[in-house]
Amino acid sequence: MSAPYKLTNAGKGTYLFTCDNGTEYTCFFIALPITDKDGNNHLIYSFGFDRSGKFVSTNFTNRFDVRIKLTIVYIIKEFFKLNEDNAVLYFCYPDDQLARHRSIAFSKWYNEELSGEIVHLKKDTVYNNEILYGAMLILKVNPFYELLVNAVDKYIAEINDQK
Template sequence: MSPQYNLTKTQHGFYIFKTDDEIEYTAFFTQCLVDDKEGNTHKVYSFGFEKNGSYNSEKFAAKHDPKIKATIIFIVNEFFRSNGSNTLIYFCFHDDNLARQRSITFSKWYNESLTDNIEHHKTTSIYNDKPIYVGTLILRDNPLRELAFEAIDNYIRDLVSEKES
């Protein structure tokens, strides 16, 4: 795997890194709790990363940077080292018409680098007549894995329903 970018961790637990092209990114986590049908509460972290400042968002204007992949994979692995029994989800929204491409990229990164001990579950929901792609990552040896997947699917369905009403 390519070397990763240097990371700075903020007091809020965010990660900041700058690419060789001087583009700064922030990777962040937000936490929520979801309950499953058995009454278990699962701590779920939503993960995202974004470019800071202004940038060109034209479709396919930028090529993939293998060091960004290595950096994000490192952050995901670090998350599971620190929060093993918790679940990580990510959303690919359609705001810039690149949601599908981001979902494909995340799936590719998972298949290339995270399959050993982490399971990936993908779902697609519709919001304002456009797809939202969601991925869930959880350790394969988590005994509540199936209940967590079901609880997260229900959580996402409820989120989309609330926003449409």
């Protein structure tokens, strides 16, 4: 399977694509060093994407484009083909009051496209008195599954403690 939209690998974990309506998307993975409760170091990846270089969203101005979903899902699947011993963490930031909606959409995308080999663990937390919706994606067969889940749980607890 290939991505529905033509992808450009911009290097350093960054991918670019342009929709039929001209909207440009940037998807990126950023290495995130974390430690578990025993002080062991782990490297996971924070995932995100933006539209036209911005994280802002305007309510209901764009028609749903299934090819955007399928392109982003493709990027995540390709990540795990290359990084099967790693995990991905994402957060839906509340700046535009649509974080919950994005979290629901990502959960739906997971259920529709990723649930076969990948586990989706909700990791919502509170930061600056706002709900920070998030989740961890990890392969079911990852040999470091428990270590990475525990390290991410510790990381989330640290975020929560930073209120």
